[in-house]
Amino acid sequence: MKGLFITFEGPEGAGKTTVLQEIVKKLKSEEIPAQYTREPGGIKIAEEIRQVILNKENTEMDSRTEALLYAAARRQHLIEKVIPLLEKGEIVLCDRFVDSSLAYQGYARGLGIDEVFSINQFAIHDVMPDLTFYFDLSPEKGLERIGKNNSREVNRLDLEGLHFHKKVQQGYKIINDRFKNRVKIIDADRALENVIDEVYSVLKSFMKR
Ligand SMILES: Nc1ncnc2c1ncn2[C@@H]1O[C@H](COP(=O)(O)OP(=O)(O)OP(=O)(O)O)[C@@H](O)[C@H]1O
Numbered sequence: 030m031k032g033l034f035i036t037f038e039g040p041e042g043a044g045k046t047t048v049l050q051e052i053v054k055k056l057k058s059e060e061i062p063a064q065y066t067r068e069p070g071g072i073k074i075a076e077e078i079r080q081v082i083l084n085k086e087n088t089e090m091d092s093r094t095e096a097l098l099y100a101a102a103r104r105q106h107l108i109e110k111v112i113p114l115l116e117k118g119e120i121v122l123c124d125r126f127v128d129s130s131l132a133y134q135g136y137a138r139g140l141g142i143d144e145v146f147s148i149n150q151f152a153i154h155d156v157m158p159d160l161t162f163y164f165d166l167s168p169e170k171g172l173e174r175i176g177k178n179n180s181r182e183v184n185r186l187d188l189e190g191l192h193f194h195k196k197v198q199q200g201y202k203i204i205n206d207r208f209k210n211r212v213k214i215i216d217a218d219r220a221l222e223n224v225i226d227e228v229y230s231v232l233k234s235f236m237k238r
Pocket residue numbers: 039040041042043044045046047048174175177178217218219220221222224
């Protein structure tokens with residue numbers, strides 16, 4: 030595929046969405062074709078699956094069901110949106126991808142990183158990101174940031190306790206190590222402008238490689 034698939038990962042409230050949208054604006058201002066998208070979501074069917082997964086009332090959802098729903102949303106999003114854009118040569122910047130499933134469902138929910146990767150292989154068919162930005166921020170600070178954001182709707186995963194979010198962070202450490210060739214760790218505990226500047230500079234260098 031001709032385009033570039035760039036993913037943004039990290040804990041809740043780390044600043045991924047805010048930075049990602051600024052990066053897309055910067056790329057477009059240089060007339061570089063780039064698209065923002067997100068998981069779970071990005072297209073109608075996957076947005077509908079997102080509503081089911083993140084609905085606060087679905088407290089009875091089984092962990093394997095949760096993992097399969099994320100993988101189903103991922104499959105449809107890849108087929109309908111991501112792969113066609115990559116084939117057109119665009120830069121696709123995606124808010125979360127398979128590493129989220131490995132950290133949240135594989136490690137924090139205890140389903141096993143390898144097991145969750147295996148069900149995702151069925152969904153992604155070896156389509157993996159070219160580059161992943163991991164936004165490094167403590168779960169305490171991330172949850173504090175989203176707590177201050179009144180416009181953000183609290184979802185089912187946000188409501189998990191700090192213990193769960195600490196496990197997510199531990200899971201990401203394992204995954205970042207496993208995929209160190211494609212993961213760039215970004216210190217997200219800085220002024221927003223500094224985070225944007227670093228991500229943009231790493232991305233521009235990557236595009237020239
Ligand atoms: N570097 C920063 N310093 C302080 N506040 C920030 C910074 N980056 C983002 N924020 C604020 O933190 C909140 C969460 O940001 P954002 O929604 O971008 O995070 P996220 O990583 O996408 O979170 P989630 O995965 O939970 O959706 C927002 O209110 C945003 O304005």
